[in-house]
Every structure is written in structure tokens, then in C-alpha cells.
Amino acid sequence: MPLVSFHNVEKTYRSLQGVEYGAVEHFSVEIEAGEFFCLLGPSGCGKTTVLKMLAGFEAPTAGHILMDGRPVQGASRDRGVVFQGDDSLYGWLTAVENVEFGLRMRHVRKADRRERAMHYLELVGLRGQEKKYPAELSGGMKQRIQIARVLANEPKMLLMDEPFAALDAQTRSLMQEELANIWHTTRTTVLFITHDIDEAVTLGKRIGVMRAGPRSQVKGVVEVALNGARSRTDDVFLQYYKQVYEMIRDEVAKAIARAD
Amino acid sequence: MPSKENPTARETNAGGRLFILGPGGAARRLWSVYGGYALGFVSLFLIWQLASLYVVSSVLFPPPTVVFSKGLLLVRNGVLLEHLAASMQRILAGFIAGSLLGIPIGLAMGSFWPVRKLLEPYTEFLRFIPSVAMITVAVIWFGIGEGAKIFLIIYTTIFIVILNTAAGVSAIAPNKIRAAQSLGATRAQIFFHVALPATVPYILTGMRLAMGNSFTTIVAAELIAANDGLGKMLWDGRLFMLVDEIFVSLVTLGLLGFAVDRMFRWSIYTFAGKYSPAT
Ligand SMILES: Nc1ncnc2c1ncn2[C@@H]1O[C@H](COP(=O)(O)OP(=O)(O)OP(=O)(O)O)[C@@H](O)[C@H]1O
Ligand SMILES: [Mg+2]
Numbered sequence: 001m002p003l004v005s006f007h008n009v010e011k012t013y014r015s016l017q018g019v020e021y022g023a024v025e026h027f028s029v030e031i032e033a034g035e036f037f038c039l040l041g042p043s044g045c046g047k048t049t050v051l052k053m054l055a056g057f058e059a060p061t062a063g064h065i066l067m068d069g070r071p072v073q074g075a076s077r078d079r080g081v082v083f084q085g086d087d088s089l090y091g092w093l094t095a096v097e098n099v100e101f102g103l104r105m106r107h108v109r110k111a112d113r114r115e116r117a118m119h120y121l122e123l124v125g126l127r128g129q130e131k132k133y134p135a136e137l138s139g140g141m142k143q144r145i146q147i148a149r150v151l152a153n154e155p156k157m158l159l160m161d162e163p164f165a166a167l168d169a170q171t172r173s174l175m176q177e178e179l180a181n182i183w184h185t186t187r188t189t190v191l192f193i194t195h196d197i198d199e200a201v202t203l204g205k206r207i208g209v210m211r212a213g214p215r216s217q218v219k220g221v222v223e224v225a226l227n228g229a230r231s232r233t234d235d236v237f238l239q240y241y242k243q244v245y246e247m248i249r250d251e252v253a254k255a256i257a258r259a260d
Numbered sequence: 261m262p263s264k265e266n267p268t269a270r271e272t273n274a275g276g277r278l279f280i281l282g283p284g285g286a287a288r289r290l291w292s293v294y295g296g297y298a299l300g301f302v303s304l305f306l307i308w309q310l311a312s313l314y315v316v317s318s319v320l321f322p323p324p325t326v327v328f329s330k331g332l333l334l335v336r337n338g339v340l341l342e343h344l345a346a347s348m349q350r351i352l353a354g355f356i357a358g359s360l361l362g363i364p365i366g367l368a369m370g371s372f373w374p375v376r377k378l379l380e381p382y383t384e385f386l387r388f389i390p391s392v393a394m395i396t397v398a399v400i401w402f403g404i405g406e407g408a409k410i411f412l413i414i415y416t417t418i419f420i421v422i423l424n425t426a427a428g429v430s431a432i433a434p435n436k437i438r439a440a441q442s443l444g445a446t447r448a449q450i451f452f453h454v455a456l457p458a459t460v461p462y463i464l465t466g467m468r469l470a471m472g473n474s475f476t477t478i479v480a481a482e483l484i485a486a487n488d489g490l491g492k493m494l495w496d497g498r499l500f501m502l503v504d505e506i507f508v509s510l511v512t513l514g515l516l517g518f519a520v521d522r523m524f525r526w527s528i529y530t531f532a533g534k535y536s537p538a539t
Contacts, residue, residue, distance in 0.1 A: 074441070081442045089439075090436065090458075105440075105444055
């Protein structure tokens, strides 16, 4: 049984003027336990919408989403979320206090939670920055605090919404490597949203490619049979890159045409 | 809090403005923050002095030197402090009570829409009746004692605090709440650990505005019905043509307001760096 399954999920937003917009429709996909699943698609196709429903922030208009065979109802600490953008950090808490927030809510002893928070801060390369407030950190650093905050909470599943989009190319590669390592050691199930083919092929075990909106769905799923370290110069890597590129090319063109 | 590595980062950003400082360190920083104020005040009193000596030379417009020596006299014989204490006590009592009532009401209105719908008619109706207009009613209800004045200050404080607090709650980024939910926080924890701290700068801003209005209200109330206070001092000054005393009272109000407002700005700034609503 898959850990997560979307069955014919539909999400329709109603604008303030009363106009309806079908973001996703007949969206179906299954994610196995321990899997690193990448959801790839052009901007505005509904990736964040899918994540918000699985996280439990918004209910689907139709269809159902199951986790562990039970319908998703509301947010839970089983599903840790790394948000797109940095407005989810707590500006009144220092970096380390942000990271230990979940542990504090569960009344973990101060010394223990501090130790764990410091461990994860070090993991994302923010050792020495723990006493700074979010306003004193760069965009990329804030994103890494979010990642550390979620990891420190040890959820069953990680939902990551374009977590590395704001990072420079070097830091992004390093973070991708770090995330791959974390996944290899913890085998936490990951739903990773991105619009970057390279990132998807680098990280994903399977890649779900979405159609351009409105009424977006999964166009197809590519299984990446690469094990261990993946190199961008490998022939096999390039093959996967091309395969995914062929699938998404038309969708990006459609998305841009519709935006005009 | 200033970080250890870079202790000047916050101080130089005093009051939200960025001062570009050359080398020179603490003395220069102090000068750039307070030097401007000192200069401003000196020039204000200088212009006043010149104006009253050469432009409107009249007993009805005493120069600051006369006002200050009169003020000093009134400080020595205790009269000024007595009036000042009377006004300040009323402001503080009403202001604290009004804030203590306004903050929870504002939080509830911002958090739960049924509460908002229920209370909005009260706040939206009452806040347009100026507290000065309520003086007559207050005196009829509470007599000329302390009750009437404290009631008026509460009245003038509470609506601004409610409005700002509720606005602060609505301005919280939804992702802050969502993050807490998926980190496992309970509703109560989200309220105390996310909603409340995120709203602090708005609450302080509401209180700061309310404090400004309290000055207007207390003077008006004391003009009409009081045995002491800075407003009473103004009234007596008019009755007995003690122009110097009127000016002493005016200057005291100005300085007091300035000092209290600085305190608020300072605390908003201290919190706002930390409790910045944006991030
Ligand atoms: N709350 C909302 N109300 C109305 N429409 C919405 C809402 N949220 C999203 N949409 C619409 O749904 C569509 C999908 O949005 P979504 O945020 O899921 O896109 P995305 O794939 O995450 O894009 P990006 O890669 O740019 O982040 C968009 O057309 C957007 O305008
Ligand atoms: Mg998105």
C-alpha cells in the first residue's frame, strides 16, 4: 500500500469576483513509503496547491487524499512543510529557537532540544549563525533554517515547496547533496516540488511531471533508475534529463502562451 | 538583541532610519542620534526667545527664559509637580485599564470572526464619538471626581488599542500559523507562541496612538471639571491672567508627551527588530 495516494483530486478556487478557477482536476498519484518523489511543472500549474492539500491546509473540492490509508484531515506533525518563500519563520525567535520550535511545543527538555536543534543547524551549514534573528540572515540562510526546523521535528514525511529556488548555484548543489544524504540515512518519504529539471533528476527517485494549468494533472511519471551519487555529466543522467524535458517542454510553452 | 558579532547593526538603525556613520565609534553614534534632538530643541527655544523679544513683544507671549524661571519656581514650591502628578496618574490609570481591556478584546476580534461581527457595531459606532464629547456624560455619571477622568481616558484608549490589535492579528502571514500546525502546535500554543508575539508591534503602536489621545482628553476634562492637573492649571491661568503659568503648563505637556512617546518608540523599535511582522 502506498504511503500517500491522491485519487481524482480536484481543487477549484473562487476569486473575490466570484470567478471559478480549476487549479487541478482528476489529479491522481501515489507515493510509496521511503520514496523521494519530485513534482515538476511550469509556474502556476498547481504544485503548491497539491502540497497545501496534502499538508492539510486546504481541503480538496472533490476526490480524496489518503495517508496511511486514512483521509488527510488538517495539518499534523506527521507532515513537515518547507514553504516556498520565508514568511513562515518567526521573526521574534533566533535561528536556533526557530529550529527547536516543534520540540518546544512538545515540551522536550531545553538542553535536549537545543542539542538537536544545533545538530540540524550544523547539518544545513548554519553553525555560528544560531543567535541571529531571521531579519539578520540572507534569503538562502532563512530557507535553510526552515529545512533545519522541519528536520529537527522528525516528521514521517517531508513536503518541500521549491526549497532551493532562492539559493545560489553553489549552495544549491551543496544543499541538494546534503538532502540526498539525509534521505539516504533517514529514508524519510519526501514530496519535493521544483520547476528545475536538473534538480528533479538529481534528487528524485520518481518524477511526476504536471501539465500546465488550468485543471492540471500528472502528465506522466518518470522513474529514475540511478543509484548513489548522480553526476550531471553521466550519459544516463542526460538521458533522463532529455526524457523529462520532452515531457515538460510543451507544457511550459502552453503555460507561457496562457499567461499572455 | 544585538548579535555578538556585530553589536552596532541594530543601534545604528535606530528608529528605523539607517545612519551612515564614518569612523569615530560610540561618541559619534551618540551624537548622530541625540545631537539632532539637542540642536532641534535649542533652536526651537531660541526662535521662541527671539520672537517674543522682537516680533510679538507682549506680556501675553512670555519668552522661554521667563517661562523657565517661573517653571523652576513652581517646581520648587511643589505646585507644578502636584498638577503633573495629578494628570499623569489619571492618564496612567485609564491608559493601563483601557489597554488591559482593549488587548484581549482586539485579540478575540481578530481571531474569531463571530466575535468580530458581534463587537464591530460597538467599536465602529463608539469610536466615532470623540472622548471630548463624552466629558459631559462622564461628569453626569461619575461626578467631578477621579472616576469621570479615568473613564474618559479608558474610553479614549480602548478603541484604538482594539482596532490595532485586531488589525495585527489579521496581518499575520498564514504560513506562520500553518508552519506551527504542521510542527505539532496546539491551538492554544499557536495563540500564545505565534499569534500573540506576531501582534506585539501592532499592540504597541495602538497604545502609542492612544497615549497621544489621552493627553488631549485629560487636558479637556481638567479644563472643565477638576481641582488639579495641568488642564486645571491652564484654566486658572486664564481666569487669573497668569500667562506665565499657562506657558509653563503648555511646555510641560509638550515635554511630557515627547518623553512618553520616545519611550514607546523605543520599545516598539526594540520589539519590532525582533517581533518584525514581515519576517
Ligand atoms: N488562494 C487562491 N485563490 C485563487 N486562486 C489560487 C489560489 N491559490 C492558487 N491559485 C491559483 O491556482 C493556480 C496554481 O497555483 P499554485 O500556487 O499551486 O502554482 P505553482 O505550481 O505552485 O506555481 P509556482 O511554481 O509559481 O509556485 C494558479 O493559477 C493560481 O493563480
Ligand atoms: Mg508554488
